[in-house]
Amino acid sequence: MSQKETYENPDLKKERQNCPFNKEEITNLLDGGKEKTAERKQLENYILSDEQLKDAVPMEYLSHADKYAEELRKACLLMHKLENSPAGQVPTLRALMGAGLGSAVLKEGNPLALHYVMFIPALMGQGTIDQQAKWLAKAYNLNIIGTYAQTELGHGTFLRGLETTATYDPNTQEFVLESPSLTAYKWWPGSLGKTANYAVVMAQLYTKGKCEGTHPFMVQLRDEETHEPLPGIVIGEIGPKLGMNTNDNGYLGFEKFRIPRDQLLMKHSQVLEDGTYVKPTNSKLSYATMVFVRVVVCQDVTTNLRKAVTIATRYSCVRRQSELKPGDREPQVMDYQAQQNKLLPPLAATFAFQLASDHLWNLYNTANNNIEQGDLELLPDLHGLSCALKALCSSEGANFVEVCRQSCGGHGYMACSNFPRIYGQVTAAETYEGENTVLWLQVARYLVKTRKEQTGGLSVKYLIGEEKGPKTVDTTLEGIVHLYRRTAVGLVDVAIAELEKSGRKGEAPHDAWNHAAVYLIKAAQAHARLFVVESFVNSLKVGNLSAPVRTVLSQLCELFIIYWLLERSGELFFVRQFIKKRLVTVEFQVRTLLYVKLLAAIRPQAVNLVDSFDLRDEILASPLGCWDGNVYQRLFDEAAKSPLNQSSVHESFHKYLKPLLKSNL
Numbered sequence: 001m002s003q004k005e006t007y008e009n010p011d012l013k014k015e016r017q018n019c020p021f022n023k024e025e026i027t028n029l030l031d032g033g034k035e036k037t038a039e040r041k042q043l044e045n046y047i048l049s050d051e052q053l054k055d056a057v058p059m060e061y062l063s064h065a066d067k068y069a070e071e072l073r074k075a076c077l078l079m080h081k082l083e084n085s086p087a088g089q090v091p092t093l094r095a096l097m098g099a100g101l102g103s104a105v106l107k108e109g110n111p112l113a114l115h116y117v118m119f120i121p122a123l124m125g126q127g128t129i130d131q132q133a134k135w136l137a138k139a140y141n142l143n144i145i146g147t148y149a150q151t152e153l154g155h156g157t158f159l160r161g162l163e164t165t166a167t168y169d170p171n172t173q174e175f176v177l178e179s180p181s182l183t184a185y186k187w188w189p190g191s192l193g194k195t196a197n198y199a200v201v202m203a204q205l206y207t208k209g210k211c212e213g214t215h216p217f218m219v220q221l222r223d224e225e226t227h228e229p230l231p232g233i234v235i236g237e238i239g240p241k242l243g244m245n246t247n248d249n250g251y252l253g254f255e256k257f258r259i260p261r262d263q264l265l266m267k268h269s270q271v272l273e274d275g276t277y278v279k280p281t282n283s284k285l286s287y288a289t290m291v292f293v294r295v296v297v298c299q300d301v302t303t304n305l306r307k308a309v310t311i312a313t314r315y316s317c318v319r320r321q322s323e324l325k326p327g328d329r330e331p332q333v334m335d336y337q338a339q340q341n342k343l344l345p346p347l348a349a350t351f352a353f354q355l356a357s358d359h360l361w362n363l364y365n366t367a368n369n370n371i372e373q374g375d376l377e378l379l380p381d382l383h384g385l386s387c388a389l390k391a392l393c394s395s396e397g398a399n400f401v402e403v404c405r406q407s408c409g410g411h412g413y414m415a416c417s418n419f420p421r422i423y424g425q426v427t428a429a430e431t432y433e434g435e436n437t438v439l440w441l442q443v444a445r446y447l448v449k450t451r452k453e454q455t456g457g458l459s460v461k462y463l464i465g466e467e468k469g470p471k472t473v474d475t476t477l478e479g480i481v482h483l484y485r486r487t488a489v490g491l492v493d494v495a496i497a498e499l500e501k502s503g504r505k506g507e508a509p510h511d512a513w514n515h516a517a518v519y520l521i522k523a524a525q526a527h528a529r530l531f532v533v534e535s536f537v538n539s540l541k542v543g544n545l546s547a548p549v550r551t552v553l554s555q556l557c558e559l560f561i562i563y564w565l566l567e568r569s570g571e572l573f574f575v576r577q578f579i580k581k582r583l584v585t586v587e588f589q590v591r592t593l594l595y596v597k598l599l600a601a602i603r604p605q606a607v608n609l610v611d612s613f614d615l616r617d618e619i620l621a622s623p624l625g626c627w628d629g630n631v632y633q634r635l636f637d638e639a640a641k642s643p644l645n646q647s648s649v650h651e652s653f654h655k656y657l658k659p660l661l662k663s664n665l
């Protein structure tokens with residue numbers, strides 16, 4: 001590790017002594033193998049040693065426009081560096097788009113992100129072979145830069161309600177794009193504000209006087225030379241946000257803007273020259289780009305959470321405060337059980353989320369290959385699981401990041417702690433790519449359908465037939481997973497009972513659905529949690545783990561699944577047999593006891609565990625989380641960068657304060 005220099009905080013040094021497991025083994029596990037770790041490290045050296053990619057001053061001190069210009073400069077330089085990258089272009093791109101290496105260089109957000117994360121995937125997923133031949137090479141070579149323009153001022157969630165129209169004119173064989181109202185303006189697409197000159201635009205397709213629903217269109221927005229908006233295009237940036245401020249989210253309106261017929265992306269549905277519409281095999285195939293992003297967002301959130309946990313854990317072992325034993329030295333705050341209760345569950349969650357995300361990624365690849373062959377069987381399961389995990393990882397992730405920030409007391413509130421940025425990025429994922437509540441309801445729809453029709457994909461098999469397994473308290477990991485399963489089934493049944501009750505009262509299905517939303521969301525969340533804990537437990541059964549690594553991962557797994565159970569203990573009340581046999585109280589007591597024991601067992605390995613994430617100081621970008629633990633000196637060094645510290649008296653004193661002081665008010 002490059003940062004292992006001379007100083008090492010004595011408390012951290014002690015934490016690192018006598019580590020019972022091989023940290024590198026965990027690093028390799030998370031990277032996906034020894035070679036992948038070596039590749040990553042080589043890539044990090046290549047990128048992070050480049051002086052031109054370092055910030056002259058912290059981004060916080062720049063104006064909105066200067067931040068954008070600076071991040072764009074570095075993003076373009078990074079793209080040049082891709083060509084000679086030792087790891088190869090695609091792995092480098094992935095690393096740069098992900099939360100680790102990319103955000104170490106582009107701290108405020110990547111102005112080219114949407115090009116890679118949505119524009120290219122949309123072309124690949126929605127374009128015919130001919131359309132790909134026409135556009136993809138240009139996109140990969142960055143001759144054109146694109147975004148994905150779907151959300152409008154009036155509608156983000158309800159895609160069937162989008163207002164932008166694309167009306168086919170058979171006389172000229174063109175589509176006419178139009179924003180018929182203010183609320184029809186595209187609003188939010190990343191990179192649209194200033195960077196992109198092309199977009200995949202989602203619009204309501206009209207042909208032969210009939211609306212055929214939303215479809216993707218390839219649209220040029222700006223002149224390729226001058227970058228000026230083309231006539232008929234109204235475009236701009238939407239302004240500062242909670243985070244991700246250099247992703248230049250933008251707005252876009254169309255004033256009778258014409259594009260050729262072959263710029264409808266026609267892989268799944270077509271409009272023939274005479275205007276005849278050819279339907280897709282499944283109308284939701286035009287939503288496929290969103291499914292891809294939901295899958296990668298789970299990985300992105302997990303990497304961000306790892307950063308937050310590393311910063312908070314190292315800091316908590318350096319920070320000494322208050323009195324534990326009267327008269328003794330102030331303890332490391334990590335020795336308070338309350339602090340362990342804050343930090344060890346998110347630490348365990350980083351493993352749980354990574355394993356579940358890997359699982360989802362494999363399902364995505366299989367389902368996508370099948371879809372390319374015309375087999376859509378896995379699509380409902382992929383949609384259900386990608387919605388479930390995206391919503392779960394982002395909502396739990398954002399809560400955990402906030403807890404990590406709180407665990408660092410006042411210093412966690414500093415911008416330089418990097419928590420504001422990490423939080424800004426993770427909480428954004430609760431909203432973008434499908435607002436979480438809306439996604440939970442999509443999951444619930446799949447669960448209810450499966451339970452009622454007794455047929456569904458692999459992730460919902462447990463809802464088919466009667467559930468089997470122990471009906472008493474069972475303290476094995478399997479026993480706890482079974483408890484999760486029974487709770488999930490119980491909640492789906494309760495939601496269905498609610499729907500049926502409303503039906504009997506004469507309510508229409510849509511009203512019944514709305515009135516059961518609280519139950520439906522609980523059921524969807526229980527389903528997602530079951531998937532995550534099952535993935536964690538199952539992954540420990542297989543794999544070539546050494547005994548010490550297996551031990552510590554098993555402890556984390558157990559801690560995590562008990563933590564969630566206790567957090568959601570109220571939901572056990574939905575499982576009728578538990579109430580009848582008074583098992584809820586017993587469950588609660590037994591688990592709490594175990595949970596507390598696990599906190600104490602894992603505490604000594606907390607620093608070693610976060611060390612094994614192998615996140616370089618440049619990636620953590622926080623004086624609180626550096627490897628050497630030199631927290632206080634680094635905080636001072638950061639404060640020295642403030643423009644207000646460049647003179648002993650600021651000019652505003654003479655302008656405003658002095659007259660006030662002299663005014664005898």
Ligand SMILES: CCCCCCCCCCCCCCCCCCCCCC(=O)SCCNC(=O)CCNC(=O)[C@H](O)C(C)(C)COP(=O)(O)OP(=O)(O)OC[C@H]1O[C@@H](n2cnc3c(N)ncnc32)[C@H](O)[C@@H]1OP(=O)(O)O
Nearest residue numbers: 097098113156157158159284287290296300383432433434
């Ligand atoms: C090699 C290079 C590559 C390297 C790259 C590597 C990268 C790696 C690194 C990456 C770092 C990343 C992070 C950084 C960047 C940040 C980027 C930020 C981006 C943010 C972008 C955005 O934010 S972009 C906008 C997203 N905006 C939504 O997300 C709208 C939500 N809204 C809906 O998505 C629909 O509106 C909603 C609700 C479904 C209802 O749709 P609806 O009303 O039409 O449908 P209904 O509800 O009526 O459902 C009718 C039936 O359709 C079924 N169904 C519905 N959807 C389906 C689907 N997708 N697939 C299959 N089936 C589906 C359903 O299950 C029903 O099935 P059934 O009938 O059998 O029950």
Ligand SMILES: Cc1cc2nc3c(=O)[nH]c(=O)nc-3n(C[C@H](O)[C@H](O)[C@H](O)COP(=O)(O)OP(=O)(O)OC[C@H]3O[C@@H](n4cnc5c(N)ncnc54)[C@H](O)[C@@H]3O)c2cc1C
Nearest residue numbers: 148149150151155156157188189190428432433434435437
């Ligand atoms: C950082 C960021 C980047 C983005 N990037 C892009 C991009 O690149 N391209 C793009 O096209 N879009 C982008 N978006 C837009 C994003 O996809 C939408 O904001 C998101 O899908 C939510 O839609 P909405 O804003 O219309 O929220 P709304 O749907 O208006 O949500 C408001 C509230 O209503 C609730 N609600 C809505 N419908 C229902 C329902 N059916 N049942 C119950 N409750 C409901 C929601 O739960 C929420 O509480 C981005 C957004 C952000 C924040």
